[in-house]
Amino acid sequence: MATIKDVAKEAGVSVATVSRVLNETGYVHEDTKKMVEAAIQKLNYSPNEVARSLYKRESRLIGLLLPDITNPFFSELARGVEDVLQKQGFRLLFGNSDEDPEKEQAYIHTFIQNQVVGIVSATNPAGKINYENIAIPTVFLDRASDEEYAVYADGREGGRIAAHEMIRRGSKKITILKGPTYIRPAQDRFQGALDVLAQADVEFSVVKTDAFSYQEAQKRAKGMFDLYPDTDGIIASNDLVAAAILHEALRLGKSIPDDIQLIGFDDIPLSSLLFPSLSTIKQPVYEMGKQAAQLLLKLIKKETISEQHIQLPVQFIERQTTRKVEDDG
Amino acid sequence: MATIKDVAKEAGVSVATVSRVLNETGYVHEDTKKMVEAAIQKLNYSPNEVARSLYKRESRLIGLLLPDITNPFFSELARGVEDVLQKQGFRLLFGNSDEDPEKEQAYIHTFIQNQVVGIVSATNPAGKINYENIAIPTVFLDRASDEEYAVYADGREGGRIAAHEMIRRGSKKITILKGPTYIRPAQDRFQGALDVLAQADVEFSVVKTDAFSYQEAQKRAKGMFDLYPDTDGIIASNDLVAAAILHEALRLGKSIPDDIQLIGFDDIPLSSLLFPSLSTIKQPVYEMGKQAAQLLLKLIKKETISEQHIQLPVQFIERQTTRKVEDDG
Known part of the structure; x- marks a missing residue:
């Protein structure tokens, strides 16, 4: 199986450059990026290797807090979050809050003890937990207050x-x-x-x-x-x-x-x-999960963030429980 | 808020004894156990405190591997697992394998790197991953092979x-x-x-x-x-x-x-x-999740295990897609 070194050799760049491309950290020239990507494709290099090499350096854990994973809306959100983070070598610590502020607080506490580098939270009933005192990048998903980073639908x-x-x-x-x-x-x-x-x-x-x-x-x-x-x-x-x-x-x-x-x-x-x-x-549920994970990655990497709130559009899906009408636009 | 010391004082026992009752580790006399439980109830002592006090000592992380959390069967399993482990102060590292042995292997690898003390796996297509070489207590959920600890329905x-x-x-x-x-x-x-x-x-x-x-x-x-x-x-x-x-x-x-x-x-x-x-x-899905978590806790605590496989019963639920008949038993 190809290693990150093989990719670097194939692309004629350093291992650090390949790593920057893979992790979207730091500046890489667009042409260099293309060469690295071509090498990755040619060698069929698996990003799981990235996870392995990076894991040793620092915690790659992220806390995910949901009201209840058995609600299909939240399991779809979780899937979107996981799919982005998994590819970047991060792993999820996961908990159901059951809309219970005490349970939520306990989970946050253990997230911190496990040195998570970020938190995605789709909970926080009526803002009862003060996330501002938590010195860990946090993105709210579905549920937003004005002061925080958040992804939600309109x-x-x-x-x-x-x-x-x-x-x-x-x-x-x-x-x-x-x-x-x-x-x-x-x-x-x-x-x-x-x-x-x-x-x-x-x-x-x-x-x-x-x-x-x-x-x-x-x-x-x-x-x-x-x-x-x-x-x-x-x-x-x-x-x-x-x-x-x-x-x-x-x-x-x-x-x-x-x-x-x-x-x-x-x-x-x-x-x-x-x-x-x-x-x-x-609601674009899966996409909401993905964008929350992407926003969190930017926060973790201390990148510039143009929008603190990302609001995604909703749309009417016409099926059989509504009557047909002439489309009036 | 009451601490474990308050509970010990109220019950007239040592902190270690309260801890044994809470964590179901080691022998505690039935009468002592009742006194501790009464004290816990009287003081409204929250078991989350247990999590906090125990967390410092060793990893309380457990890896949970599922094919896909958006399948309601698996989110219900996950809920059963989490409800048991959360009360005992454990936290879940969670991943979807998508029935992909490479993804499964990568998750197991990072579980180990994060020093999980146990694994619950509801995956492993056709036994492609050799869990025997993993020196961490593992319980299979829903999917069993003969050599491993497993919980499944009949x-x-x-x-x-x-x-x-x-x-x-x-x-x-x-x-x-x-x-x-x-x-x-x-x-x-x-x-x-x-x-x-x-x-x-x-x-x-x-x-x-x-x-x-x-x-x-x-x-x-x-x-x-x-x-x-x-x-x-x-x-x-x-x-x-x-x-x-x-x-x-x-x-x-x-x-x-x-x-x-x-x-x-x-x-x-x-x-x-x-x-x-x-x-x-x-299938008793939630119960399967719970029993898998309980079996794993026993393995982690090196308790004697009477059955390596726990097979739970299934039952016919008569609703409206089958015709009514006289009950012939």
């Missing part, structure tokens, strides 16, 4: 799009399921939907949901149709909740999308497997 | 149950979807189904599926009904595959379970959210 616009699509496809009595108040993206999308509904000629009601889990969603779905039996459009707080609502609506013999339209949020893999398949607001 | 019995339920509920032309040959649990359940079908008065055919992913499943589902348009019973290799089959069958206007019965495998959370909800063979 939840507010997502909420607006959902409400807009609901209205233009003919729903008149709309129910919004509002996610937990302590979770900012849930509030953003709720607020976005509200922006549009408040201006429109429709009735609407708001139902609170406390958590993002399957179990919670199933419970809530049953209660919702008792409360609002004549609702004809439901904007769910995420796809898991939407799946539970869909299941319950079909169980009650309602026709979808004719009686009720339904729009989820996230576009988790499950959503296309439902029948009817779920119309939803897609 | 796949063969699961396959038998699926075939038996299919037949007694009236299917006559059964299709089995056979998972990847390099994955042992997939082969076990296939073989179990075959055991029963070979003895029964039914026709059956076998379709190969190469992977356990959503995307693969969707592709396969479309092809399957072209090949076997008059099949009236499908035993899927897992619930993801079953969900894709269900979706495609409904799209083709087939009535479920009247035209076709369908049984999955795993009982992932998605399965109860499908409509009709999916009948399946339930």
Whole structure:
């Protein structure tokens, strides 16, 4: 198997230069970079070697904190983070916080004890943990406060799009399921939907949901149709909740999308497997994970960062739980 | 906040004794244990303190290797592992292998470099990595070979149950979807189904599926009904595959379970959210993760281990994709 030395020889440069190219650290001339990349390709050099050679020098550990890995949204985020970091020779220390500030604090503590060089956090309910005192580069994922480095999707616009699509496809009595108040993206999308509904000629009601889990969603779905039996459009707080609502609506013999339209949020893999398949607001989940990892790598390498916040766009995915309309743009 | 010293004082024992109770190391008299536990409860002592005090002494890192965390089966396993280890003050170094032996090897290498004290592996395609040379306690999860410590579900019995339920509920032309040959649990359940079908008065055919992913499943589902348009019973290799089959069958206007019965495998959370909800063979996934972590802790503490292999039972979960019958036991 080719080594970093073979690559350096093939490209006619030093090992240090190859290392700089591989790790994107320091300046390398564009032509030199191309020669190194050609040599890597020619020799089929595996970046795992990089991991091995670099590991000895310093910790290559990064802490990843999620609310709950069994929620498909978070496992997809984790995948995006891991895919970038693994290629760069970093390894993930991983924990579920369960939205519990004490558990979160304990994990951060052990991350520090294990000398992680960076943290990606998709948690921090209502900013209860003060990350500012942690002298380790940290990127927030999905959940942002103004002072911190963060990658997230445009939840507010997502909420607006959902409400807009609901209205233009003919729903008149709309129910919004509002996610937990302590979770900012849930509030953003709720607020976005509200922006549009408040201006429109429709009735609407708001139902609170406390958590993002399957179990919670199933419970809530049953209660919702008792409360609002004549609702004809439901904007769910995420796809898991939407799946539970869909299941319950079909169980009650309602026709979808004719009686009720339904729009989820996230576009988790499950959503296309439902029948009817779920119309939803897609977050670029995997991409969010990737960009958070890339931003963290820049912070670790002390590179200049142009934007502290990276907001990614969302889009409406039309499937079978919304009615067809002529495209009015 | 209470410290371990406060607990020791309250219980009238030494700090070392409290530590033994908390970490389940060494012998502690049952009465002493009760006193310590009462003191812990009274003082609301947080076991996170344990993590902190123990961390300084030695590495509390454990490596967890999975094929792909975005598969809900594996994220549930991971959750079981983490919940046990977190309470005992251990932390997880985590990686996805993507069934790629090179990636697996690279992760194991860095686990060792980070001085993990144990490894839980839910991967190792066809035993390509020789774990015997790794001088670190290792427990295999879901995938076992004969020589190693392992926790898994009774796949063969699961396959038998699926075939038996299919037949007694009236299917006559059964299709089995056979998972990847390099994955042992997939082969076990296939073989179990075959055991029963070979003895029964039914026709059956076998379709190969190469992977356990959503995307693969969707592709396969479309092809399957072209090949076997008059099949009236499908035993899927897992619930993801079953969900894709269900979706495609409904799209083709087939009535479920009247035209076709369908049984999955795993009982992932998605399965109860499908409509009709999916009948399946339930693996105790979370429990498997927990027991693997507990077995690993015993290995790490050099405790006597009565069984090298822990095989957990599976059960048929009757939902709406199979027809109702009188219970004949």
